[in-house]
Amino acid sequence: MEEHDDDLEAGDPAKALLLEAKEVGSDIGACVNVVSVSEKLPANADAVFINIETKEKCSYCIEVSTSGYRIVGHEFDRCDIKDGSYYSTIYPLLDSVSVLYRRSFADCLAHKLQLVAEQQPDIGLEAITGEQS
Numbered sequence: 001m002e003e004h005d006d007d008l009e010a011g012d013p014a015k016a017l018l019l020e021a022k023e024v025g026s027d028i029g030a031c032v033n034v035v036s037v038s039e040k041l042p043a044n045a046d047a048v049f050i051n052i053e054t055k056e057k058c059s060y061c062i063e064v065s066t067s068g069y070r071i072v073g074h075e076f077d078r079c080d081i082k083d084g085s086y087y088s089t090i091y092p093l094l095d096s097v098s099v100l101y102r103r104s105f106a107d108c109l110a111h112k113l114q115l116v117a118e119q120q121p122d123i124g125l126e127a128i129t130g131e132q133s
């Protein structure tokens with residue numbers, strides 16, 4: 001990963017894509033087994049690639065570009081799918097391929113909401129989630 005950072009100069013359009021790919025890793029890391037920026041595929045102004053293994057142990061290589069996110073391979077660091085659909089964010093893409101991602105994401109969100117409710121005792125969880133106990 002570090003070699004990609006060194007290759008990118010300040011103001012390089014690829015830098016924004018690389019930063020976005022890294023942020024995605026931070027956002028979804030707890031909801032998948034593996035997420036990393038590809039060290040084998042080139043990061044450039046057109047695309048950056050991330051490797052993801054879902055909780056079901058399915059591997060994907062995902063293109064991150066200004067067009068969105070799309071699956072380009074079913075193995076890490078592999079681009080052999082040319083006609084994949086683009087998604088505006090990583091969340092609906094993963095939601096479409098991984099039931100366990102969906103469950104894990106929901107569990108993480110519920111946990112975060114519970115923490116917020118505990119930090120603000122005058123606001124019950126019902127106010128945050130809209131559910132009645």
